[in-house]
Amino acid sequence: MTAVAEPEVGRARLRKEDARLITGRTRWTDNLSLPGMLHLAFLRSPVAHARISKIDTSAAKQKPGVIAVVTGADVAEEQGSLPCAWPITEDIKIPNAPSLAVDEVNFAGEAVAAVVARSAAEAVDALEAIDVEYDELPVVLDMNEALAEGADLVHPELGTNKCATWVFDSAEAGSGGAIDDAIAQADVVLERTFRQQRLIPSFMEPRSVLVDPTGEQITVWSATQIPHILKWMISAVTGVPETKVRVIAPDVGGGFGGKLQVTPEEIITFLMARRLGRPVKWTETRSESMQSAHHGRDQIQKITLAAASDGTLKGLKVELLADMGAYLRLVTPGVPILGAFMFNAIYKMDAYRFECTNVFTNKTPTDAYRGAGRPEATFAIERMMDELAAELGRDPIDLRRQNWIKHEEFPFTTVAGLTYDSGNYEAATAKALELFGYDALRQEQRERRERGDTVQLGIGVSTYTEMCGLAPSRVLGALRYAAGGWEHASIRMLPTGKVEVITGTSPHGQGHETAWSQIVADRLGVPFEDVEVLHGDTAASHKGMDSYGSRSLAVGGTALVMAADRVIEKAKKLAAHMLECSEDDIEFSGGKLTVRGTDKATDIQSVALHAHVAHDLPEGMEASLDSEATFDPENFSYPHGTHLCAVEVDTETGQVKIRSYVCVDDVGTVVNPLIVEGQVHGGVAQGIAQALFEDAVHDESGTLTTGTFADYLLPSAADLPSFVTDRTETPATTNPLGAKGVGEAGTIAATPAVVNAIVDAVRHLGVDDIEMPCTPMRVWRAVHSGTRAEGGPGGEAGGGLGSIDASGGAQ
Amino acid sequence: MRITTTVDGTSYTDDVEPRMLLVQYLREKLGKVGTVVGCDTSNCGACTVHMDGQSVKSCSVLAVQADGREITTIEGLSADGQLHPVQQAFHDSHALQCGFCTPGMIMQAVDLLKENPDPDEEEIRAGLEGNLCRCTGYQNIVRAVRAAADKMQPSAAPEAETSREPVGASMPSEVAQS
Numbered sequence: 002m003t004a005v006a007e008p009e010v011g012r013a014r015l016r017k018e019d020a021r022l023i024t025g026r027t028r029w030t031d032n033l034s035l036p037g038m039l040h041l042a043f044l045r046s047p048v049a050h051a052r053i054s055k056i057d058t059s060a061a062k063q064k065p066g067v068i069a070v071v072t073g074a075d076v077a078e079e080q081g082s083l084p085c086a087w088p089i090t091e092d093i094k095i096p097n098a099p100s101l102a103v104d105e106v107n108f109a110g111e112a113v114a115a116v117v118a119r120s121a122a123e124a125v126d127a128l129e130a131i132d133v134e135y136d137e138l139p140v141v142l143d144m145n146e147a148l149a150e151g152a153d154l155v156h157p158e159l160g161t162n163k164c165a166t167w168v169f170d171s172a173e174a175g176s177g178g179a180i181d182d183a184i185a186q187a188d189v190v191l192e193r194t195f196r197q198q199r200l201i202p203s204f205m206e207p208r209s210v211l212v213d214p215t216g217e218q219i220t221v222w223s224a225t226q227i228p229h230i231l232k233w234m235i236s237a238v239t240g241v242p243e244t245k246v247r248v249i250a251p252d253v254g255g256g257f258g259g260k261l262q263v264t265p266e267e268i269i270t271f272l273m274a275r276r277l278g279r280p281v282k283w284t285e286t287r288s289e290s291m292q293s294a295h296h297g298r299d300q301i302q303k304i305t306l307a308a309a310s311d312g313t314l315k316g317l318k319v320e321l322l323a324d325m326g327a328y329l330r331l332v333t334p335g336v337p338i339l340g341a342f343m344f345n346a347i348y349k350m351d352a353y354r355f356e357c358t359n360v361f362t363n364k365t366p367t368d369a370y371r372g373a374g375r376p377e378a379t380f381a382i383e384r385m386m387d388e389l390a391a392e393l394g395r396d397p398i399d400l401r402r403q404n405w406i407k408h409e410e411f412p413f414t415t416v417a418g419l420t421y422d423s424g425n426y427e428a429a430t431a432k433a434l435e436l437f438g439y440d441a442l443r444q445e446q447r448e449r450r451e452r453g454d455t456v457q458l459g460i461g462v463s464t465y466t467e468m469c470g471l472a473p474s475r476v477l478g479a480l481r482y483a484a485g486g487w488e489h490a491s492i493r494m495l496p497t498g499k500v501e502v503i504t505g506t507s508p509h510g511q512g513h514e515t516a517w518s519q520i521v522a523d524r525l526g527v528p529f530e531d532v533e534v535l536h537g538d539t540a541a542s543h544k545g546m547d548s549y550g551s552r553s554l555a556v557g558g559t560a561l562v563m564a565a566d567r568v569i570e571k572a573k574k575l576a577a578h579m580l581e582c583s584e585d586d587i588e589f590s591g592g593k594l595t596v597r598g599t600d601k602a603t604d605i606q607s608v609a610l611h612a613h614v615a616h617d618l619p620e621g622m623e624a625s626l627d628s629e630a631t632f633d634p635e636n637f638s639y640p641h642g643t644h645l646c647a648v649e650v651d652t653e654t655g656q657v658k659i660r661s662y663v664c665v666d667d668v669g670t671v672v673n674p675l676i677v678e679g680q681v682h683g684g685v686a687q688g689i690a691q692a693l694f695e696d697a698v699h700d701e702s703g704t705l706t707t708g709t710f711a712d713y714l715l716p717s718a719a720d721l722p723s724f725v726t727d728r729t730e731t732p733a734t735t736n737p738l739g740a741k742g743v744g745e746a747g748t749i750a751a752t753p754a755v756v757n758a759i760v761d762a763v764r765h766l767g768v769d770d771i772e773m774p775c776t777p778m779r780v781w782r783a784v785h786s787g788t789r790a791e792g793g794p795g796g797e798a799g800g801g802l803g804s805i806d807a808s809g810g811a812q
Numbered sequence: 813m814r815i816t817t818t819v820d821g822t823s824y825t826d827d828v829e830p831r832m833l834l835v836q837y838l839r840e841k842l843g844k845v846g847t848v849v850g851c852d853t854s855n856c857g858a859c860t861v862h863m864d865g866q867s868v869k870s871c872s873v874l875a876v877q878a879d880g881r882e883i884t885t886i887e888g889l890s891a892d893g894q895l896h897p898v899q900q901a902f903h904d905s906h907a908l909q910c911g912f913c914t915p916g917m918i919m920q921a922v923d924l925l926k927e928n929p930d931p932d933e934e935e936i937r938a939g940l941e942g943n944l945c946r947c948t949g950y951q952n953i954v955r956a957v958r959a960a961a962d963k964m965q966p967s968a969a970p971e972a973e974t975s976r977e978p979v980g981a982s983m984p985s986e987v988a989q990s
Contacts, residue, residue: 016906018911019903019908022908029848031848031849203946205910286852287850287851288853678906679948683909686948686949710856715944717940718953723933
C-alpha cells in the first residue's frame, strides 16, 4: 500500500471508535473485574456544615462480606490534602482538603467513611450500620451574605469566606485606558447584574475507579479526562513514587470538564487497595455523582458597559463573585480567571477592568465545566450588547458590526492584552444571517407585536469568540497555574509498515483515534486504516497533559505533525542511503521517497522495514524512524462565530419554544467535518440547557434538591430542536494545522443567543432580563409584572419537561 | 431465588437475591457489561434492553421478573457478526460520541421502529425521550433512526430484530461532506 489519493485532513471520515461502542464491546472502568477484587462504597454527610462528634464503625465491620471500614481519622496520616493546582494570587486562602472528612464536614455529600466489602451490595449495606453524630454548624450558602461583616465562616481557621480577589485593569496592564475615565466620558452607561446558575456537568458515565496494587506498579483505571495529571497528583498526595503508579483511562463516557479532577474517591480507593493488597473498585451512583462530583459556573456578575451615543463602546467593568463551594479542587479558583480576558470579546473599546472575588460556601466544590469561565464572559457581554442596542434603538447585529474587530485588523491586540491571530466576524455573521432568514423573521416579529399575538417571536444574537487550545506554558505560569500547557506525541514506525501513534491527549468521546489517524495518514502518506492511535495509558503514553479546554487538536495535533515531520526527516536520510543519492535529492510526497528527477523511489513502509532490520544503515544512524515531539503553543487559539436563535414565547403560559437555531462557527481548519459538526451540536445543546433547563438548587440547609436526573433537567431529544450548522474557515496562524478548537464553542455561544431571544420576544412588554434557567414560571412572571426583579431569583428548578414543584429557596 | 432466563440466545439458570436488578444480573452474574448503568432513577435509559421483544429499562426490572423471559441486549443485537441496521445507522450518521448512552439508545430505537416503522422527526424525538445523551444534542441520533427506518423498509416490523447486514461489507469509512 502506498499513498492515499486525496487529502485525509478535511474528510468526513466515519469514526474508528464506533465499532466497539455500538456493539457493547467496550471497556468502561466499571466493566473491569480482577481476581480477588473488592468493592468500596462511601458514606456521605447528609448535612452541609457540622463537626463530627462521633463515628462508630464497629457494627459495620461485623456486617456480612465486609473487609474494612475506615474513617478520615483512620487515613489521616496517608491521605494528605487534595491538590489545588491554581493558586491564583499570592494571598489566596486554601483550606485543607482531606479526601475523607476528619473532624468537620463542609458540604452535604462530603465523604466521611468508606467500606470495603466482597460485593458492591454488601459494601452499601454496611454503610447503614455506621453511626455518625454531627454537631451542626451554621450553613453559609449565599455569596453576598458570606462576605458580609460578621458572617458565619465555612472555614473558621481561614478567618474569612473570601478565598481570593483577582484583578485585571487595562490601565495598569498598559493595554488600554482607565475604566473610570471611560465611564465618566460615556453618553450611555448600562449596569446589569446576571446570575450564572450552578450547573452539574452530568457526563453520562458515572465516575469509577479500580486500583490493582498487586503488581510492582500500582495500576489505577479511572473514568478520568486526565490520566497523566492524575498519576502525578496521586504521587504528590500520597507520597508513593510516581514510578510506582500507572494510570489508565480506558473508554471514558464523557467529561465536559467534570472529569478534569483529582477526586477524593480516587485517592481513598488507591489507599485502600494498597492497604489491603487487593484490587478495589468504586463506582458511583448518579445521585452520589450529582452531590459530590464538582459542579460548574455559579457566579454573580455585575456588569457596567459604557458607550457613546452613536453606539461606540468606551469601556467595560466586570465585578464578579464566584462560588468556590467548600474546597478548592484542581483548578477551582482559576475557572473565573479563564473568563477574565474574554468579557471584551470581539469588540474594540478603550478601557476594561475585571475584578473577581472567589467565595467559600458550604456547597459542593465548583470547577471546570464545558467552557469554564468563557461561557460566563460571553453571556455577560452578549446580553449587554443586546441591552445597549435596545437602549439606543439600534439593531443588535448592526451595533455589534460597528464595534467588532474588522477582518483586516488581525492580528489584533485587545484591551485585555490578548492578541487574536485571525478571524472574520463579517463573513460568519453574513452567512448566519442568510441561513437564518433574519429580515423575514424580524418582519414576522413586527406583525405578531402589532396584532398582539399571545405567542411572541424573539430573535437572539451571539457573536462570540473564545480563547482555547490551553495553553502557552509561559502564560499559565504567569497566571500562577502549577503546570504547563504543552502536549506530546510520538510515532512508532512498525516493521510491517503499520504506524502506532501515541498521544498525550486523552479523548472521552472526541474521536481522536479517527482524527489523529487522518493527520498522520496525510503527513506520512500511509493508509488511514494502517494507523492505530494509543492513548490514556501512562505506560504506553508516558507524557501528556490530557484533554480539556479545547486543546487536543490545536496543541496535541500539532505535536503529532511535528513528530511526523521528524519521521520523514529520518526516512529521507535512510532513503538516500538506500537509493544511493544525496539526502538533498530525496523528495517526499504521499508516502513516496523519490530521487529528484528520476523514477528511482521507495516508500515509507520499505524504509521503516529497512530501519527496523538495521542491516545497512548510514553511518551514525539509529535503527529507528520512531520520533516524538512536544509542542508548546505560543498563543491561545480563538474560534469565533455567529449564533442566531428564534424563540416563540407563549405570553399566557411562559413556555419557550425554540423555533430555529442557526450557527456559523469558525474553528479554523477542520480535520474531520463530521466530528466538528457533532461537537457543535452537543455544545449548543448544553448551552441551550443552561438557558432553559438546568439549575443545581440547594435548600436553606444546604441540601442539593436537584440531586437526581428526575430533578436536574438534562434536555431530552423531545426538548431540543434540530440545529442548522455551517462554518467559515479562517485558519489559525499559530499552529501548522490552522486548527482553533471546537469542544467548547457551542456551549459558549448558545446560552446568550437563547436568553437574548427570549428577552427580545417580550421586551415590548417591559421585560429587560429573565434569570436563567428561563423556566415557564420565570418567563410568565416577567411578562406579567413587566419588571426584571420579578423574573429574578426563584427556587424552582428547571423547566421544559413539565417542570417539578418549586423547592428550596436558599438563593 | 432460582431463575431461568434466555439472554442473547443462551439459557441461564441462576440463584439470585430477590432485590437484584436485571441490569445487575446481566452485568455482575453474566458479564454482559455492554449494558450500562447511568442513573438510579430510570431517567437516563442507558440500561435499556429488550424483554420478550419490548424495550425495558433493566434498572427498573428485578432479575426475578426476567424468569422465563427472553432478554436481548446490545451484545445480542449484532449476533453472527452482523450489525443491526440501527447499529449501522448510528455509525453512518455519527450518532455517538462518548458512546455510553449508545447501547440503550440503540435498543430503544429498535423498539421505536418496531412500533412505528416510518416515524417523522417529532415522533422519533418523542420515542427517545426516555433516553438521555449528553454529547450529541440528539441531532445525529434522530438522523440515524430515520436512516435506519429507510433502510429497514419495506421489511415488516417484527423482522426488525433479525434483519441484519454483514459487518464491514456495508461499513463505508466516509460520508459525503455536508
